[in-house]
Each structure stands twice: as C-alpha cells, then as structure tokens.
Amino acid sequence: MSFTLRSVKVPPNSVSLEEARSRTFEFFRSACRSIPTIMEIYNLYDIVNPSQLRSAIASQFRKNAHITNPKVIDMLLFKGMEELNNITEHAKQRHHIIGQYVVGNQGLVQDSGSKDQGSSEFLKNFYSGNYF
Amino acid sequence: MGLGLLASRALRSTRAFSPLNPRNVRTIVSTPELQKPEAAAAVAQPEADLPKRTPVAGARVHLPNPEDAIEVFVDGYPVKIPKGMTVLQACELAGVDIPRFCYHNRLSIAGNCRMCLVEVEKSPKPVASCAMPALPGMKIKTDTPLAKKAREGVMEFLLMNHPLDCPICDQGGECDLQDQSMAFGSDRGRFTEMKRSVVDKNLGPLVKTVMTRCIQCTRCVRFATEVAGVQDLGMLGRGSGEEIGTYVEKLMTSELSGNVIDICPVGALTSKPFAFKARNWELKGTETIDVTDAVGSNIRIDSRGPEVMRILPRLNEDINEEWISDKTRFCYDGLKRQRLNDPMIRGADGRFKAVSWRDALAVVAEAMHQVKPEEIVGVAGKLSDAESMMSLKDFLNRMGSNNVWCEGNGVHTNADLRSSYLLNSSISGLENADVFLLVGTQPRVEAAMVNARIQKAVRATHAKVGYVGPASEFNYDHQHLGTGPETLKEIAEGRHPFCSALKNAKNPAIIVGAGIFERNDKDAVFSVVEAIAKQGNVIRPDWNGFNVLLLNAAQAASLDLGLVPESDNSIESAKVVYLMGADDVNLETLPNDAFVVYQGHHGDRGVYRANVILPAAAFSEKEGTYENTEGCAQQTLPAVPTVGDARDDWKIIRALSEVAGARLPYDTLGAIRSRMRIVAPNLLHMDEREPATFSASLKPECNEKMSTSPFGTAVENFYMTDAITRASKIMAQCSALLSKQ
Numbered sequence: 118m119s120f121t122l123r124s125v126k127v128p129p130n131s132v133s134l135e136e137a138r139s140r141t142f143e144f145f146r147s148a149c150r151s152i153p154t155i156m157e158i159y160n161l162y163d164i165v166n167p168s169q170l171r172s173a174i175a176s177q178f179r180k181n182a183h184i185t186n187p188k189v190i191d192m193l194l195f196k197g198m199e200e201l202n203n204i205t206e207h208a209k210q211r212h213h214i215i216g217q218y219v220v221g222n223q224g225l226v227q228d229s230g231s232k233d234q235g236s237s238e239f240l241k242n243f244y245s246g247n248y249f
Numbered sequence: 250m251g252l253g254l255l256a257s258r259a260l261r262s263t264r265a266f267s268p269l270n271p272r273n274v275r276t277i278v279s280t281p282e283l284q285k286p287e288a289a290a291a292v293a294q295p296e297a298d299l300p301k302r303t304p305v306a307g308a309r310v311h312l313p314n315p316e317d318a319i320e321v322f323v324d325g326y327p328v329k330i331p332k333g334m335t336v337l338q339a340c341e342l343a344g345v346d347i348p349r350f351c352y353h354n355r356l357s358i359a360g361n362c363r364m365c366l367v368e369v370e371k372s373p374k375p376v377a378s379c380a381m382p383a384l385p386g387m388k389i390k391t392d393t394p395l396a397k398k399a400r401e402g403v404m405e406f407l408l409m410n411h412p413l414d415c416p417i418c419d420q421g422g423e424c425d426l427q428d429q430s431m432a433f434g435s436d437r438g439r440f441t442e443m444k445r446s447v448v449d450k451n452l453g454p455l456v457k458t459v460m461t462r463c464i465q466c467t468r469c470v471r472f473a474t475e476v477a478g479v480q481d482l483g484m485l486g487r488g489s490g491e492e493i494g495t496y497v498e499k500l501m502t503s504e505l506s507g508n509v510i511d512i513c514p515v516g517a518l519t520s521k522p523f524a525f526k527a528r529n530w531e532l533k534g535t536e537t538i539d540v541t542d543a544v545g546s547n548i549r550i551d552s553r554g555p556e557v558m559r560i561l562p563r564l565n566e567d568i569n570e571e572w573i574s575d576k577t578r579f580c581y582d583g584l585k586r587q588r589l590n591d592p593m594i595r596g597a598d599g600r601f602k603a604v605s606w607r608d609a610l611a612v613v614a615e616a617m618h619q620v621k622p623e624e625i626v627g628v629a630g631k632l633s634d635a636e637s638m639m640s641l642k643d644f645l646n647r648m649g650s651n652n653v654w655c656e657g658n659g660v661h662t663n664a665d666l667r668s669s670y671l672l673n674s675s676i677s678g679l680e681n682a683d684v685f686l687l688v689g690t691q692p693r694v695e696a697a698m699v700n701a702r703i704q705k706a707v708r709a710t711h712a713k714v715g716y717v718g719p720a721s722e723f724n725y726d727h728q729h730l731g732t733g734p735e736t737l738k739e740i741a742e743g744r745h746p747f748c749s750a751l752k753n754a755k756n757p758a759i760i761v762g763a764g765i766f767e768r769n770d771k772d773a774v775f776s777v778v779e780a781i782a783k784q785g786n787v788i789r790p791d792w793n794g795f796n797v798l799l800l801n802a803a804q805a806a807s808l809d810l811g812l813v814p815e816s817d818n819s820i821e822s823a824k825v826v827y828l829m830g831a832d833d834v835n836l837e838t839l840p841n842d843a844f845v846v847y848q849g850h851h852g853d854r855g856v857y858r859a860n861v862i863l864p865a866a867a868f869s870e871k872e873g874t875y876e877n878t879e880g881c882a883q884q885t886l887p888a889v890p891t892v893g894d895a896r897d898d899w900k901i902i903r904a905l906s907e908v909a910g911a912r913l914p915y916d917t918l919g920a921i922r923s924r925m926r927i928v929a930p931n932l933l934h935m936d937e938r939e940p941a942t943f944s945a946s947l948k949p950e951c952n953e954k955m956s957t958s959p960f961g962t963a964v965e966n967f968y969m970t971d972a973i974t975r976a977s978k979i980m981a982q983c984s985a986l987l988s989k990q
C-alpha cells in the first residue's frame with residue numbers, strides 16, 4: 118500500500134508520556150472529525166449514527182488505555198493513523214467498516230447471553246471448545 | 250582437521266607404504282594405517298587411564314552368584330560378566346556399541362552377517378562377537394585398525410548386492426544399513442558388475458517386501474519361528490542365490506507379523522499401509538497405550554499434524570516386550586474413517602441433523618428428566634477410559650439410577666475381589682509356568698501378546714498346555730481336553746488324565762477367558778475352576794496361578810470402579826439408555842420408545858439405534874487411564890487433536906450433568922482422579938502392577954449347577970473387535986485374506 122505510506126509521515130518519537138498523550142487526543146479528534154466523511158463514503162446512514170461510531174472509536178482507544186510506554190503508544194498511534202487513512206481513502210469496503218466498527222467484536226450472531234446465565238465457567242468453556 | 254594431524258598422517262603413510270610404489274596402490278580404504286593393520290596394531294598403545302563408561306542403552310546385568318562371574322577386558326577396561334555371555338554382550342556392558350545386523354537380543358544367534366567382528370588378543374582372526382562366548386581374561390579390542398578394516402570389508406560385501414534406492418525406500422532415515430555404512434563403511438565403492446535382483450514375495454496386506462534389499466540376516470525367519478510360532482518364513486537357495494520367502498506361495502498368517510517390519514535392519518520388509526506416506530523424521534512420536542485388547546501394549550503413535558501416520562511398539566518387559574500385535578499396529582486407519590464430528594439429533598424423518606452442543610445436551614437432559622430414575626441405564630464401551638467411566642457412574646448415581654455397567658462384564662460379576670478378575674500371575678510371570686490350563690479362552694485371538702508369552706514358555710521349558718473350549722488354532726503344542734464344562738468337572742474330580750500333569754506341576758497356571766462372564770452359569774464355572782486350583786495347589790503364597798484373561802481395555806478398570814449390571818433385565822425396562830462408546834451391547838430387547846444417547850467417536854453399531862449423538866475423542870486424542878488385564882494402570886496421551894466438534898468423554902458427562910441439574914463436583918482431570926482415589930486407588934499408581942490382595946478363597950460358596958452347553962468363542966474375528974478396528978480398511982483386508990485360511 119504504497120499510497121498510504123506516502124501520505125503518512127512518520128512523526129518523531131514522543132519524548133515523554135505527556136507528549137504521547139496529547140498526540141493521542143489529537144488523533145482521536147481527527148478521527149472524530151472524519152466521521153461525517155466516513156458516513157458519506159460508505160453510506161452508513163441507515164445502519165449507524167455518528168455518535169455510535171464515535172463510541173466505537175473511543176472503545177478502540179480505551180482498549181489500550183493501560184499502556185504507559187511512549188514508544189508503544191507511538192506505534193499504536195501509527196497503526197491507528199494508517200487505519201484511519203485507509204478508511205478515509207476508501208481503501209476499505211462497506212462490509213469492513215460494518216464488521217469492525219458497527220457490529221463490533223461480538224460477531225454477527227449475537228447470543229443474548231441469557232441461555233448461559235448461571236452456568237459454570239466449565240460449561241461456558243465446554244461450549245466454546247475442547248481444549249481449556 | 251588440524252595441520253598437525255595432517256602432517257602426522259603424511260608421515261605415517263610414508264612409513265606404511267613401501268617407498269617403491271607410493272602412487273599406484275588403488276585402495277578403497279581411506280585411512281592409511283588400515284593398509285597394514287598388523288603393523289599399526291603393533292605400535293604399542295599407551296595405557297590411557299580410562300573414564301568410567303556407561304553401558305549401552307542402560308544395559309544392566311544381574312549376577313546370580315558372584316563365583317560364576319568372569320572378568321574380561323574391553324578396550325582395556327575391565328568388566329565383570331556372568332558366565333555364558335557373549336563377547337558382544339560384554340562389550341555392551343562396557344559401553345561399546347558393536348555394529349550388528351543379524352544379532353537381536355530376543356532371538357537366537359545366527360552369526361551370519363559378520364558385521365560384529367572384533368579383535369580378540371591371541372586369536373589369529375577377528376571373531377564374530379555375537380556368537381563367541383566370552384572367556385575369562387579375554388582381551389577384546391573393538392577399536393583397532395584390524396576390527397575397523399574387517400567391518401569395512403563386511404560392509405563392502407553387503408553393499409555389493411544392495412540396491413542404491415535409499416531415496417525411494419521407506420526405511421530411509423531409520424535404516425541400520427544406512428547408518429552403519431555411514432559410520433563404518435568405506436567412502437568409495439569398487440563394485441562395477443551387475444547387482445543381483447530378487448523377486449518380491451507377497452506376504453499379505455501388511456508387510457511390503459522389496460527382496461532385492463534383503464541382506465540375509467535371517468532375523469525375520471528367526472522371529473517367525475521363535476516368537477510368532479509360525480514356520481512361514483524361511484531361507485531358500487545358497488550363496489548368491491539365497492532368498493528369504495515363504496516356501497510355497499502363501500501369506501504370512503501370524504497375528505504378530507507386523508513385527509518383522511521393525512526387526513528387519515534394512516528396507517526389505519516395510520509396512521504396506523505406511524508405504525510412501527511419510528518420512529520418519531517428519532513424524533512426532535507420542536508415547537501412549539494401546540486399547541484394542543486388554544493387554545495395554547505400550548506403543549508410540551507417530552503423527553504428522555492432525556493425522557496418525559503409524560503405530561510402533563515401545564519397550565516394556567512386563568507387558569509386550571518389544572512386540573505388538575497386528576491389530577494394534579495397523580488399526581490406525583480406522584481413526585480416520587466413520588468419525589463422528591458434530592452433535593446430532595435424529596429428526597422425525599429418521600435422519601440425523603447436526604446441532605449445537607447446547608441444544609444436544611438440553612435434549613438429553615430433558616429426556617432424562619422425563620423418566621423415572623430407575624429407567625435410566627448407562628453402558629460404558631470397550632474403549633472407555635477410567636476417568637469417563639467414573640464420571641458416568643457418578644452422574645447416573647446422582648440422577649438416582651445405579652444401572653451402569655461396562656459391556657462384556659456380564660450380570661452379577663464379582664467385582665469385589667480383584668483377584669477374581671485379574672491375570673494374577675502377571676503377563677511376564679506366565680513365563681515361569683510349566684503347565685497351562687486354558688478354560689474357554691483362545692489367547693491367540695483374545696490377547697496376542699499374552700499368547701506370545703505362553704508360546705515363549707512352551708518353547709523354552711516345554712510347558713504343557715491343556716485347552717478346554719471350542720476347536721481353535723494354536724501356534725504351540727497343546728492338548729485339546731474337551732469343549733465344555735463336563736471336562737472341567739472331570740478335571741476337578743480327578744477323573745481326567747490331565748490332572749496328573751496339573752498335580753505334578755511346579756507352577757501351574759489356569760487361565761479363564763472373560764467370555765465366561767457372559768454365561769448364566771459363570772459362578773458355577775468359576776467355583777469348579779477354583780476347585781481345580783485348590784487341588785493343583787495353584788494358589789500359593791509364592792505363586793498365584795489363577796488367572797482371568799479379560800477381553801477389553803476398559804474391563805479391568807470398570808470392574809475396579811464397580812461398573813457391573815445389577816439386574817439381567819435393566820435393558821428391557823429402560824427408557825433412557827446412555828451408551829458411552831458401547832457398540833456391542835444387545836439392544837434388541839430394548840423397548841421401541843426408549844431414548845438412546847450415543848456418546849462416542851465412531852459411527853458404529855451403537856449409532857444405528859441412537860436418538861442423539863454426542864461426538865467424543867478417540868484414545869489417540871485424549872488423556873485417560875486404562876488398566877490392563879494384569880492390573881497395571883497406564884495412561885494414554887493425546888497424539889493428535891480431536892476431530893470436528895468432539896470433546897473428551899469426561900467433559901461431555903460433566904457438562905451434561907450440569908445441564909441436567911446434577912452437577913458433578915469436578916472440573917479437571919486431576920479432580921476426577923482424586924475422586925477415583927477414593928474408589929480405586931490402584932488406578933492412580935501409573936505403570937505399576939497392583940497385585941490383588943485377597944485370594945480367591947474368600948469367595949462365598951456357590952451351589953449353582955453348570956449347564957452343559959460348551960464354551961463359546963469370545964472373539965470371532967481377531968482383526969475386528971471394536972469400533973476403531975471395524976472402521977479400518979486394513980483390518981477389513983486382513984480379515985478377508987488372513988482369518989479364513
């Protein structure tokens with residue numbers, strides 16, 4: 118994906134955690150700012166609204182909230198920018214966005230979860246596979 | 250190679266060669282001092298102080314009485330050995346591995362390959378160490394130029410007529426000839442003539458032959474006559490016309506024939522089903538236990554990825570020595586066929602539909618709650634491990650039913666005294682017996698490895714064998730005493746000529762087949778056998794010759810855990826039947842509206858009647874405890890992953906118990922095992938034979954009458970006895986070709 122690399126300049130490393138933190142916020146804002154474009158190019162109006170997308174983005178950030186190493190944060194920022202770039206360049210297709218950010222990690226077939234309620238850890242593991 | 254070494258070589262070679270023609274001696278020997286071994290040997294070797302050597306492969310020697318020990322010197326290192334040992338064995342004790350082809354420590358000595366030549370001081374020629382008895386004070390040299398030259402020469406002769414087909418040979422990578430020619434052979438050949446070729450022989454569906462590769466070591470011939478007890482193989486012709494073959498066009502009809510594949514040092518005899526399937530260095534070995542019979546042979550499963558590629562024996566002196574039966578070795582293709590891989594429910598149209606585990610378990614639990622607790626029946630199969638049988642019994646007990654048993658155990662079998670269902674003499678102990686009385690058992694098909702021990706005893710000490718049962722084939726001398734219980738009664742009352750043999754015997758052994766468990770008059774039969782045992786002094790403090798030969802891998806453990814049916818007609822009155830891998834229970838009397846759950850790994854007989862299928866793991870895919878017929882608990886280890894959506898047996902029952910609202914208190918194998926410790930602690934003593942403590946004389950008196958019906962055959966077809974072997978194509982070929990001859 119040479120065109121992606123062309124457009125993404127590698128910024129210098131963050132010196133401190135504070136710098137990495139401010140960069141993260143900056144990146145979050147830029148991601149949120151591109152939500153209207155994303156809704157437009159992937160034609161997402163009938164399945165999702167901007168605030169849902171925003172919380173999907175925020176949850177991606179929160180997933181890594183525990184990381185304190187500025188180098189790692191820089192790397193994650195880089196990956197995030199690459200992803201954002203791919204999305205805004207329309208390098209992805211509609212089902213990618215839906216699969217990753219709209220339906221989310223739970224998968225398309227959603228268990229209501231009420232079935233397994235009250236069952237033991239063993240039984241839950243048993244349903245998911247033989248090796249546990 | 251250091252410069253100094255090169256220089257010294259150059260110096261020495263000028264000394265060894267005559268200076269007249271230093272160049273035109275063409276030799277295949279690359280080490281110059283081998284040219285004149287005598288001269289080089291004459292150079293006095295400095296007496297190095299020798300490091301302590303460890304015997305080859307942990308060989309140990311037991312000196313019965315120290316006066317009989319002699320001392321020999323191997324490469325200057327003194328070893329004490331008992332009288333009668335060969336030079337080769339002495340070298341092995343001294344930690345020197347002598348190359349060999351024809352010598353095999355479980356077979357008689359042939360001494361025809363000459364690869365094991367060593368130098369012995371004061372003997373004019375090198376001697377074949379495998380055939381030479383060691384004499385006191387002998388000075389053996391294994392590393393001298395003379396010995397090396399002798400080996401190189403033998404190697405050259407052997408390779409003369411050996412084809413150069415290592416790239417297409419299945420033995421490649423584990424070939425003795427390949428290895429030893431790398432280690433001891435010359436680095437160039439002088440042979441320019443034509444190689445001889447030999448017509449391949451057809452030995453049946455198991456052993457592939459490429460007879461041109463044979464080096465005439467006759468190991469296979471000796472194995473067939475001495476261990477397998479069949480005179481099928483032999484040597485034909487002389488000199489370069491020498492060939493191995495069956496004398497007439499005939500297949501090899503032994504249940505141990507697969508072992509010739511292991512003992513053949515070259516690729517002349519290889520496995521037919523394994524031909525061109527894999528190279529041995531791609532395979533991952535898992536040391537586990539065989540479950541096709543009650544012997545529990547130690548095996549190694551060689552797998553590549555998720556596939557079992559072959560099964561090889563593992564050494565265990567107490568159980569299978571280093572042999573395994575053909576069923577054990579070749580049943581593995583059954584692990585790939587007919588497998589159940591999804592939970593399934595039979596729909597209204599009689600077809601199975603794949604469902605999720607959640608639904609399947611819910612349906613089973615629902616069905617179990619619909620009926621009265623006594624109407625639930627559980628049957629464990631032949632191949633079940635102890636852990637899953639424990640959890641099945643616990644689960645059904647929690648549901649309120651005690652109708653749980655293991656197939657083949659009969660009704661009201663005495664499971665309280667371990668001595669009444671174990672092979673009390675132990676498998677290796679059978680070698681010491683001098684009279685055998687086989688009651689209703691055909692060990693050749695029921696437990697081939699036990700039969701091999703009896704054969705060994707008959708061969709070594711001319712032990713007498715008396716047999717009561719239907720006409721059957723034996724591979725050793727035996728007396729057919731009769732077919733039914735009357736003969737037993739005659740022996741018990743002392744009216745039979747065999748009685749005197751039994752009375753005069755030092756270590757008499759009675760072996761009762763587990764097929765008798767299925768007879769209605771089994772208590773009477775057992776009490777008559779015990780009467781015979783009492784007369785013949787079979788049970789003494791130092792010798793217990795009362796043996797029961799079990800049929801299935803699960804049987805001993807199931808009896809230890811008390812899986813015995815309570816009443817004869819539990820199947821007739823059952824509403825829910827839980828088959829845990831049980832394919833051979835008779836379901837004909839089962840009411841039509843009964844609900845049948847089949848948990849198992851193969852779509853075999855049990856599935857035909859099942860309403861729900863729960864797929865489970867086969868023995869090659871799970872960790873489980875099995876107890877063999879002599880009471881030795883051993884463990885299988887998973888060699889390959891489970892297929893599809895299958896689960897381990899005990900996990901299925903544990904999960905079902907929770908869905909059914911009778912949750913079992915264990916979540917791990919370790920927890921089940923601590924539960925087993927309460928019921929049968931011997932199942933936790935891995936790889937240790939736990940002899941029965943009580944003797945059979947504690948049994949209550951029985952006053953039933955024996956019926957007159959003769960004993961039956963417990964195993965109709967040696968090659969197909971359980972779900973795995975019935976699914977195997979190779980076993981089907983074998984039973985078509987070999988069992989009806």
Ligand code: SF4
Pocket residue numbers: 462463464465466467468469470493512513514515517518
């Ligand atoms: S076939 Fe194999 S075992 Fe038999 S004599 Fe030839 S080399 Fe030896």
Ligand code: FES
Pocket residue numbers: 348349350351352359360361362363364365366377378379380
């Ligand atoms: S091993 Fe001694 S002659 Fe073959």
